[in-house]
Amino acid sequence: MTASERFQAIDRLFQQVCELPADRREARLRELAPDDASLRTAVLDLLAAEARADKSRGLNPEDFRAEIEHVIASGARDPEELAGYRIIRRLGAGGMGVVYEAQQKSPNRTVA
Numbered sequence: 001m002t003a004s005e006r007f008q009a010i011d012r013l014f015q016q017v018c019e020l021p022a023d024r025r026e027a028r029l030r031e032l033a034p035d036d037a038s039l040r041t042a043v044l045d046l047l048a049a050e051a052r053a054d055k056s057r058g059l060n061p062e063d064f065r066a067e068i069e070h071v072i073a074s075g076a077r078d079p080e081e082l083a084g085y086r087i088i089r090r091l092g093a094g095g096m097g098v099v100y101e102a103q104q105k106s107p108n109r110t111v112a
Contacts (some may be wrong), residue, residue: 003098006039012045018050085111 001009013032017025025047029040042101078100087108091112092099104111 003093005043009033009036009039010042010046012037014046017043018047022047022051 004035005084013029016032018027020028026040026044033039062095069107070085078098082102083098085100086105088101088103088110090098091101099112101108
């Protein structure tokens, strides 16, 4: 699953359970994603972050965005190779994707 696909899956699950009472969310997530504990955990982490932000000072969009980025980045392993490119390192990550430094095989050059 790509980072973008993971983000979409987390967002879809989050939207399906965020309005439920807190004591019903985990069970509903098990029904919606029975075979993916990491997605369920990511959604529960976001729900917890939202609750903390809401209680402390109202929902701060920047803090919530940072939490989303952390959850997405922590669940995805970086590939070693992608479509003719050898991954050297991760340069950055955000809610919609990841930027890598890579070595293109043909022509032989470093790219992002």
